[in-house]
Amino acid sequence: MTRELLEGSAAIAAAAITAGCRFFAGYPMSPFTGLLESMSRELPAVGGVCVNAESEIEGANMVLGAAAAGTRSATGSCGQGIALMQETIAEAALNETPFVVFNMARNQQDYFQCTRGGGWGDYRTITLAPKDVTEAVEHTQLLFHLAELHRAPVILYGDPLIAQTRISVTVAPRDYGPLPARDWVLDGTGGGTGRSRQVWTWAMGKATDPGPGPDRHWRAVADKFDAIAGVEARFEQAYVDDAETVVVAFGTAALFVEYVVEELRAEGHRIGWFRPVSLWPFPGEALAAATTGARRVLVFELNAGQMLDDVRIHAADRSVVRFIGGVSIAESGLAYGDLMDAPVIRDRILAALTGGVPA
Amino acid sequence: MTREQIIIDTSGPPAGPARKVADPKPSLLLGEHSLCPGCGEPVALRLLLEVLQELDIVQRTIGVVGHGCYGSFVRIMDVDVLQCLHGRAPSCATGIKRVRPECAVFTMQGDGDMANEGLQEVLHAAARGERITCVLLNNGVFGDTGGQLTATTVLGQRTKTSLAGREAETHGYPIPVADLVASLQGTAYVARGTVSTAGGVAQTRRMLRKAFEAQLAGAGFSLVEILTMCPTGWFVPTAEGPGYLGGSLEQTYPLGELVT
Numbered sequence: 056m057t058r059e060l061l062e063g064s065a066a067i068a069a070a071a072i073t074a075g076c077r078f079f080a081g082y083p084m085s086p087f088t089g090l091l092e093s094m095s096r097e098l099p100a101v102g103g104v105c106v107n108a109e110s111e112i113e114g115a116n117m118v119l120g121a122a123a124a125g126t127r128s129a130t131g132s133c134g135q136g137i138a139l140m141q142e143t144i145a146e147a148a149l150n151e152t153p154f155v156v157f158n159m160a161r162n163q164q165d166y167f168q169c170t171r172g173g174g175w176g177d178y179r180t181i182t183l184a185p186k187d188v189t190e191a192v193e194h195t196q197l198l199f200h201l202a203e204l205h206r207a208p209v210i211l212y213g214d215p216l217i218a219q220t221r222i223s224v225t226v227a228p229r230d231y232g233p234l235p236a237r238d239w240v241l242d243g244t245g246g247g248t249g250r251s252r253q254v255w256t257w258a259m260g261k262a263t264d265p266g267p268g269p270d271r272h273w274r275a276v277a278d279k280f281d282a283i284a285g286v287e288a289r290f291e292q293a294y295v296d297d298a299e300t301v302v303v304a305f306g307t308a309a310l311f312v313e314y315v316v317e318e319l320r321a322e323g324h325r326i327g328w329f330r331p332v333s334l335w336p337f338p339g340e341a342l343a344a345a346t347t348g349a350r351r352v353l354v355f356e357l358n359a360g361q362m363l364d365d366v367r368i369h370a371a372d373r374s375v376v377r378f379i380g381g382v383s384i385a386e387s388g389l390a391y392g393d394l395m396d397a398p399v400i401r402d403r404i405l406a407a408l409t410g411g412v413p414a
Numbered sequence: 415m416t417r418e419q420i421i422i423d424t425s426g427p428p429a430g431p432a433r434k435v436a437d438p439k440p441s442l443l444l445g446e447h448s449l450c451p452g453c454g455e456p457v458a459l460r461l462l463l464e465v466l467q468e469l470d471i472v473q474r475t476i477g478v479v480g481h482g483c484y485g486s487f488v489r490i491m492d493v494d495v496l497q498c499l500h501g502r503a504p505s506c507a508t509g510i511k512r513v514r515p516e517c518a519v520f521t522m523q524g525d526g527d528m529a530n531e532g533l534q535e536v537l538h539a540a541a542r543g544e545r546i547t548c549v550l551l552n553n554g555v556f557g558d559t560g561g562q563l564t565a566t567t568v569l570g571q572r573t574k575t576s577l578a579g580r581e582a583e584t585h586g587y588p589i590p591v592a593d594l595v596a597s598l599q600g601t602a603y604v605a606r607g608t609v610s611t612a613g614g615v616a617q618t619r620r621m622l623r624k625a626f627e628a629q630l631a632g633a634g635f636s637l638v639e640i641l642t643m644c645p646t647g648w649f650v651p652t653a654e655g656p657g658y659l660g661g662s663l664e665q666t667y668p669l670g671e672l673v674t
Contacts, residue, residue: 078513104512108505109538116502116535120509123496124476124517128509146499241510243517246472246493247442253488255497262445262489 058225063188063217064089067157068097069226070195071129076155077103078121078128080114084136085389086218087159091131111136115143115156122147122154123254125240127199131157131211134165138173144208145174149276150256151239153202155195156180156210159218162384162391163306166361169210170335176256177277181209181287182334184306186313188222193229200231205283206239212334215390216307283336290338294320294327295345300408303329303342303366304355308380308395312355315401324408334362339369347371353407355400356380357391379403442467442492452652454642454659455484455551457609458618462522462549463491465622471630475518476510478503480532482524483557501532504539507546515545518626525552529565529589536595536637543600543634547625550591550637553644554663561647565589568666572649588666592639596672602634603627604673608641608664610656621671641667 061069068090071079079094081087095105104121108114114130121128132140137158144156158165169182181201185191194211202209245251249263260266267275294316295301304312309330316328329345331338346352352370354363360378367373383394393399442463447456466472475493479485481500488497498506503521511519528536528550536548555573556562562575566588570579580588596604603625607618618640625636641663643655650658 078509080509106508106512110534112502113505113508113535113538116498116505117509117512119498119502120478120496120506121513122509123506124510124514126513128513142499143502150497241476241494241496243474243476243494243514246466246475248473249444249492251492251494253495253497255488255495257497259489261492 058223060221060223062089062221063191063213063219064159065093066188066192066222066224066226067195067213068093070192071155071199072097072101072103073226073228074196074199075127076129076199077101078118078126079103079130080106080108080117081130081132082108082111082114082136084132086161086215087131087133087136087157089218090157090159111139112143115140118154119143119147119152122152123241125237125242127203129155129157131159133158133160134168137165137168141173144180145172145176145178146256147208148174148178148180149176149273150254151206151276152208152254153206154208155198155202156208157213158210159213161215161388163214163308163357164361164382165212166334166356166358169212170337170365177273177280179280179335181205181207181283181336182212183210183289183332184212184334185217186307186310186330188217188220189224191217192224192226196229197231200234201287203234205279212306214307287333288336288338288341289332290330290341291332292327292329292341292345295329297325298327298349299325300351300353300404301327301329301346301349302353302355302404303331303362305331305334305362308355308357311395311397311400315397315404318401319404326404331362337365337369339365342366342369343371350375351407352376353379353404355403357383357394377407379407442472443490444492445490447490448486449483450646452643452645452655453483454553454609454644454655457615458549458551458640458642459484459487459491461615461619461622462520465619465626466493466518468623469626469630471518471626474516475520476514478507478510478519478521480521480523480527481558482527482551484522484524484551485558487522500527501530502535503527504532504535504544504546504548507548508539508542508544511544511546518547518629520547520549520626522549522551524557525550525554525566525591526556526564529591533565533589533591536591537598540595540635540637541598541600545629545632546635547629548637549622550639551642552591552639552663552667553642553647555644555647557644557647561644561649566591568662571662590667592637592667592672595637600635601637601673603636605671606639606641606667606669608659608669610641610643610659610664614669617669624674639667
């Protein structure tokens with residue numbers, strides 16, 4: 056594999072194809088559009104199919120069908136479009152169909168949407184939030200593995216900086232280990248044998264071979280997500296051991312926070328940073344450990360305070376949690392606004408350190 | 415093998431009424447259906463399964479079933495099935511067919527499923543010329559939820575949500591799905607049949623066969639709209655179902671082949 060200069064969307068498309076994705080369907084919506092264009096350009100060359108669907112709902116359901124038929128599949132959009140897909144994401148979580156959803160979001164206001172979902176049922180969605188294109192490539196490949204490992208739809212939470220930044224990357228195959236047998240795949244061969252298969256949210260089985268039924272099935276699905284929460288939480292942190300102040304941020308905003316904290320460390324402040332890499336499962340135990348000795352836990356995210364809830368739940372002392380982020384979106388709707396700026400983040404952190412109330 | 419001599423006693427009338435006995439249980443049915451007496455959908459299901467057997471494609475068929483009374487068929491059809499969300503079957507079937515072109519892929523949907531919630535899906539699938547076969551079981555009401563107005567309820571029909579009968583001014587006009595689909599490029603076969611009469615059943619069976627043959631030939635999208643009885647949802651006596659269908663739905667939705 057050679058290094059290539061690619062836009063983030065194209066790099067993610069290359070990563071998806073390298074991970075075995077052979078079906079993609081989506082509806083154009085910026086900044087997701089570049090990924091759809093890349094997939095439509097690249098997938099046919101490897102024998103795959105990309106459909107420019109007529110709506111997000113149709114795209115998501117095409118992907119549900121292709122995935123139920125055993126093909127690694129993906130779709131995507133951003134906030135408003137993902138909202139239309141929630142019905143399908145919930146259905147897939149409950150009928151245990153694996154696929155990847157790329158939320159190339161316009162901002163960080165999709166946190167609740169990704170981590171709480173909008174569908175019905177006792178389901179969650181594994182959501183990874185890369186901080187840059189290189190990590191997005193890695194996450195994309197990991198997510199196809201996790202989707203199949205846990206038989207569930209999963210989300211990559213990107214943003215305009217990841218979708219539209221052009222960088223030099225290498226996309227190489229990665230081996231994440233063995234996967235369970237795909238004995239659930241609908242291949243059409245079961246007909247007339249008495250052993251035909253079904254993919255069904257209610258899991259009531261065939262008349263001759265009753266399934267668990269909705270009660271036991273849904274309890275099992277809920278238990279599965281509990282188990283996932285115990286093993287798939289991912290995070291990064293620095294300087295938390297002696298930190299009086301820990302700043303928590305996710306996605307590309309975390310990259311800016313990391314830079315500012317490095318600056319402040321160099322200036323003698325006892326400050327560290329903590330980044331949830333998986334937004335669900337939220338790395339709560341790690342955050343509790345990282346904030347045990349902290350006098351302040353500052354949450355910087357570009358929304359009105361959504362991850363703030365999770366930080367408050369898990370911080371060692373919730374009374375020291377302060378929100379220093381805010382809604383920040385450019386008028387175009389396709390870029391972050393003024394708050395996504397290292398000097399601004401620095402000012403907000405310093406104001407909190409000196410007891411000032413952030414604007 | 416000894417050939418037995420068959421003696422037919424013609425000295426008097428037969429002991430019981432003369433009748434042709436069909437196999438009561440096609441081999442693709444795994445159990446009894448649970449739908450109401452007089453319902454037309456089990457007849458349509460049987461025709462569909464028989465056609466799959468006739469064409470010898472049972473072991474390369476994947477069905478996609480939406481939401482409605484027929485959802486219970488998932489348990490008794492001995493074919494691979496994805497039970498999907500209300501209205502979305504043509505999109506799911508599209509995904510399946512695109513990654514498994516060797517399979518015969520069909521959807522089974524009611525009028526509430528296809529004409530209300532999922533009209534966009536079926537129209538776009540047809541326009542894309544997807545090589546799938548969609549079966550619309552049209553009884554003009556939401557049967558599963560107890561007889562409410564759907565997009566195909568005919569003018570004047572009384573339902574739980576149009577107690578005085580469907581009026582165009584209040585409820586709009588009924589949607590002829592087969593005609594809409596037939597107007598699109600990308601279709602290879604579109605027809606409308608019924609299961610309210612013996613002749614209609616035989617004709618519908620031929621339509622289903624042609625629809626699957628079109629798919630197998632790679633000719634394009636195929637759809638069979640089947641008018642079915644719902645005496646429970648129509649609030650008419652069971653035995654009057656076929657007659658009611660003939661006098662109402664069949665008047666609004668003419669039978670026949672629209673695209674061949």
